[in-house]
Amino acid sequence: MGAATIDRKAAAADGMPVESYANVMRGVVKLTKVLEDGRQQIVGLQFAPDFLGRLFTPDSAVTAEAASDVDLCRVSKSGLERLIAANPKLERRLMEQTLRELDEAREWMVTLGRKTAAEKVASFLYLIATHLDPSADSEQKGRKFILPLTRGDVADFLGLTIETVSRQLSRLRAEKVIAISAVTQVDVPDLERLRKRCG
Known part of the structure; x- marks a missing residue:
């Protein structure tokens, strides 16, 4: 594992191969999608101690960019996937975050739509x-x-x-x-x- 401080440049880009994952230790990361004509939509925000990245996919589905000064704790893709295979508690924690983010996304759909x-x-x-x-x-x-x-x-x-x-x-x-x-x-x-x- 390695610590990293990132500025407001993209930490990951839509369509970029996934080589590592990270935990947000401090700050806010915005997740965006960009349309072919260049229009951008912010589709989510991640805060400490959120997990950044999507497991078991070859490419990133969103662009992750620091919205503030951000500290990340990075781990390689292969390293984390080995840890998950050996540690059911870690797998459960990541699943719980995924389900929480799904619930929050549904709530946010209500906010935007109604x-x-x-x-x-x-x-x-x-x-x-x-x-x-x-x-x-x-x-x-x-x-x-x-x-x-x-x-x-x-x-x-x-x-x-x-x-x-x-x-x-x-x-x-x-x-x-x-x-x-x-x-x-x-x-x-x-x-x-x-x-x-x-x-």
Whole structure:
């Protein structure tokens, strides 16, 4: 195994041969698909301690790119597949993550397909607030975090325009559901109040 810090360049590209896997130790990785005409869609976000990569496939199905400063712990494809064969607990852990990601993807389909713009932005902020720091106390009333995506990326992820995202952020700030400082630092004083805005 080896540790690696990656910048905002792609760690893996759609269609690229899979040679290694990684665990996200710190930061946020965005997963994207690019259409033939160059349009890009963010299809997921991964946080510590998520497993990055798809097992038992020869090529990557998405592009993985750092959305913030990211620390990864890498392991070779052959090495991990040998570990899984010898360790049923590891196989179970990876299966549990896969099923959790499937559940989250289904929930996100509801967010994109049925929620209002205000609910989408609140849902995105709640996702970041509850996933960015896995060591945070679950009883903690509020959270503070650096927004890992640009407003353009947030708009892409939510299927909204940048103007709509900015308008909804301003509305949440005016209603004191969030505070924003230094452009990207978000303070959620009451996580439950934000959750109720998610629809």
